[in-house]
Amino acid sequence: MDDGLVLNLASDDVAQSKGGQSKKGGRWTDRLKAKRVAKRKTRPETTTRPVEHDETSQTAEHRPAKRARKEASDEHDQERAAAPAHRPSQVISSLFTSNPKIEQPSPHAAHNPNAKPSNAPLDSSTFSGLGLDPLIVAHLANKLHIEKPTSIQRAVLPALLPTLEDPASRDVFIQSQTGSGKTLSFLLPILQDLLPLSSLSWIDRSVGTLAIIIAPTRELAKQISDVLEALLKLRLRSQDESAEDAAPRLTRWLVSGLLTGGENRTHEKARLRKGVPILVSTPGRLLDHLQNTSSFNVGKCRWLVLDEADRLMELGFEETIQGILRGLDGRRKLALQAVEEGKSLEAGGWDWSRRRRTILCSATIREDVQKLAGTTLTNPIVIKAIADSSDADNEAIVPATQNFTPPSQLSQKYVIVPLKLRLVTLVALLRSLLAQSQSRKGTKIIVFLSCTDSVDFHWNLLGGTKMGDDDDEDDDDEDDDDEDDDDEDDDDEDDDDEDDDDEGAESGTSSEVEKEKGDGRSEGDASETDESQPQTPKQPAKKKPPKEKVEVKSSLLPDTSIYRLHGSLPLQTRLASLKGFSANPSSSKTPIPPNAILLCTSVASRGLDLPLVRAVIQYDLPTEAGATEYVHRVGRTARAGKGGEAWSFVAPSETEWVKWVQARMQGDAQGVKEGEDSVSLDGVSMESVLRKGFGGKGSEYEERATEVQLSFERWVLRNKQNAEIARKAFLSHMRAYATHPSDEKHIFHIRHLHLGHLAKAFALREAPTAVTSKNAKASKIKGKHKGSASRSATADAKPKRKRARGGGASDDEQDVAEAEKRMEQVVRAQGRLTKKGGKMVSSGTSEFQIAGGYDLERLVNRT
């Protein structure tokens, strides 16, 4: 199959071409090979290539000669330098020289490929045996193909399924591994509890809301709502009814509803008025309706679920949740009072003595989660289900442990990559992962990045870069293509538009709406324009502003759609990205279902169940929530017993992170014990990743990587807009990096970063104006990175530090430290301020991960 990828990875089938004759058409790698062969032929035999002083000296003789860094005087010079006519001989991007020495990872294989999945369904147990209604059991098996419970379901169902003696016993705290089936573990008992109400003659949806599930993000709420709908769609008939009977579904009144900030509040109010027995919501919107929608009937609410409680706390929803609890209690009291006073129009037969039951799900039992549990749960049972990986079938719920570990079947790897080589190594890794699974198309990979701007940059870069001779094709064409794509998107999303427009016209004061709009879009951004500028009726119909594009393709990653997800995208784009990325390949209309890559911030780390994710790449390690966030992110793969790979990119200055994260997953600051599969990471050498990704003999991969890097740099130089995207991404990434908490600063510190090298990872040829702000000292730092050897921040600080020993810190040191401190304060303050009385004041701490650089830059610079 000739899809480019195979060709690129073939060992050495160099395309034949005559010397000096440029080869047109075909794959970029073929053309590159042809050029290289031609170049070799014209090179005098006696030419000796200077051997660079480099840590990878075993490959140095194959490496292209290092050239003095060419400092183009202006953009045009730089563009000329990168022009295709000179490309083969003008390697101005010396990726493989002057990198820090890297310790080769030890060959010890941490992952046991035979490890039994720790989150898989258990053969030894059945849903019927746990007391689940046979109708539900049958529906699970026939429609959802779920036959056996997972370990958490086995532990939770007996505790939550209502019994005749005690229909509403204790509250429950659930802690379990990622992908272990928590959603069904609380949805099934709720369904089983509400189902018997179907036999009440008066029951219909006007009974109001009987169960509420709160999730921290819209995506997660939507996902839970989808699972719920799938359950409720099941035709639950009584046993004596045949399928032919025209009898109504038992669940006809059991309607589910979704409340999130992106929708029209009037529509939501209308639905609440009709009645929504099971409601899934984000916290801000729920509180809003509790406070402002009089027809919201929640007096009889029996179940309250707080999913991803630790994330709810991180996002600053504590006060909102307290407000929700007060709202629910208040409305219950009023409803009861009305019944007692005979004022209620409610039909009789309701068991008002039954208390509301609360379930709290959390990955960790941190202090803030314990506090939340203290205020929301009464006499709770704590259920932690971690299957004994030595024998999953004879699974025992291992005794309480604070550890939050990835599933045992997950293969965790890390690769130490010098900053300059990050971008090309990412491409190589993606290519090799896609190539490995070529036999089964439809491979999905998630890549986590540090911030919104970085996601946008990488998405645009991959979508805009072309290899080889195509590279400088008419740029105008590209714009035309974009418009066409946008038009298509418009058609797809026309229906969704209505809601958004209404939302903008109506008010948009809900927390989620503000959060959506307020977390980092620059002025004039397409999404902002879309929602906030209603057209006046008298004006002639303007052409609709183009919608955010959802998918791009890259010639470097054949047959692959690339999506992005972050909190600054409009809701419809976010949902469309998720839909595109998670489309089931088996239901694809195309003969070859495409692979898919999702570039995202931490917004996608929690709870999202995206089917068939083969690998998770943490290109940027988490800046918040340390090992917990790491485990959440890797948990997007290896779900419900399936396999998966997790890759972490580690900078040479961050190598200590590997031991650090392993120790934290194990809950042992001293180190990792032998045989702890799910807490150990395997080191893989960068060379092997590059070689697998770019192919070729010996060190040919270096030339190919260099060619790829050059094409990225050319994209940045192509126009001002691209350069701005790259610059913004670099600066935002720096700011995100500065927010690593103080106990991680020994590993992640801006001072350890070589800014000039880091710039290469953003396809920039030098570091843009540094993060340290408006004053001249910022440009001092920039100035220091200009020139042939842009030194690291550490190197810059050295001479000053010597002086500083004599008395106080140097100016530069103080500037950097102050800027970081200020940034941290701003971000932390944001987190604290996030939710005040249910109103979004500012975006939350974790929102830094998804906030745009523009606003943060303004915040830091106090402009």
Ligand SMILES: Nc1ncnc2c1ncn2[C@@H]1O[C@H](COP(=O)(O)OP(=O)(O)OP(=O)(O)O)[C@@H](O)[C@H]1O
């Ligand atoms: N008993 C089961 N058998 C097979 N698959 C199951 C079972 N229970 C759940 N699943 C599937 O497992 C996947 C993960 O479930 P779910 O999203 O509920 O996990 P989770 O524990 O909430 O994960 P996370 O902590 O990452 O949010 C889903 O695709 C779900 O359909």
